[in-house]
Amino acid sequence: MGHFAIAIDGPAGAGKSTIAKLVAKKLNIIYVDTGAMYRAVALYCIENSIDYNSKEEVEKVLDNIDIKITHKDNNQRIILNNKDVTDLIRSTEVSKGSSAVATIYAVRIKMVEIQRNIAKNNSVVMDGRDIGTYVLPNAKIKVFLTASVDERAKRRHKELIEKGIKCDFEQIKKDIEERDKNDSTREFAPLKKADDAVEIDTTKLNIEEVVEKIIELL
Numbered sequence: 049m050g051h052f053a054i055a056i057d058g059p060a061g062a063g064k065s066t067i068a069k070l071v072a073k074k075l076n077i078i079y080v081d082t083g084a085m086y087r088a089v090a091l092y093c094i095e096n097s098i099d100y101n102s103k104e105e106v107e108k109v110l111d112n113i114d115i116k117i118t119h120k121d122n123n124q125r126i127i128l129n130n131k132d133v134t135d136l137i138r139s140t141e142v143s144k145g146s147s148a149v150a151t152i153y154a155v156r157i158k159m160v161e162i163q164r165n166i167a168k169n170n171s172v173v174m175d176g177r178d179i180g181t182y183v184l185p186n187a188k189i190k191v192f193l194t195a196s197v198d199e200r201a202k203r204r205h206k207e208l209i210e211k212g213i214k215c216d217f218e219q220i221k222k223d224i225e226e227r228d229k230n231d232s233t234r235e236f237a238p239l240k241k242a243d244d245a246v247e248i249d250t251t252k253l254n255i256e257e258v259v260e261k262i263i264e265l266l
């Protein structure tokens with residue numbers, strides 16, 4: 049009873065997860081990273097030699113994919129078929145695959161059900177692409193985070209380097225542009241600002257400023 053949701057959407061690298069995590073911590077509610085779920089589906093496909101670009105192939109194995117979200121010390125863990133895959137889903141191959149499987153209607157329906165269930169039982173800060181427009185249309189606060197492509201590529205690059213993943217800046221930028229295009233042009237629940245979302249361009253803002261803005265909105 050009395051649960052509320054904050055929806056944070058936007059393109060890859062706009063700062064959603066960093067911001068959402070901090071807002072959740074401040075409010076002492078849970079943070080849900082929905083991108084991790086699509087990433088886990090992509091990881092399953094890669095590990096089982098399923099072509100993630102093939103709707104038919106992915107649909108065929110969808111029933112074999114069990115995804116659970118747990119929380120440990122304010123950090124989300126993503127469990128794929130009883131295995132914690134949180135640290136395995138950040139590769140560029142998984143990024144590409146996640147954007148591909150996310151275009152498949154049956155995949156989205158399955159993920160959205162899990163997401164809505166979590167929000168039904170908890171107050172949440174949830175980030176993704178379609179949270180304000182489709183998953184949680186009644187969210188109390190909706191934020192659409194953006195930043196220039198260059199800035200977003202810089203952030204992703206830094207993030208991957210810090211995780212010890214080898215990567216090339218220009219390639220990351222190209223991948224981000226491709227993913228943006230793919231995510232915003234898909235037919236069902238594309239990346240889009242909700243009419244009642246507040247847009248925040250984070251290109252020239254620091255993390256604390258964005259967090260403050262969102263708390264103020266509340």
Ligand code: DC
Pocket residue numbers: 060061082083084086087143146147150175176177178179227231
């Ligand atoms: O936020 P992320 O980069 O981890 O998301 C990975 C991919 O998953 C993204 O390219 C599109 C898809 N996605 C989605 O379609 N809807 C969401 N709510 C979250 C992610």
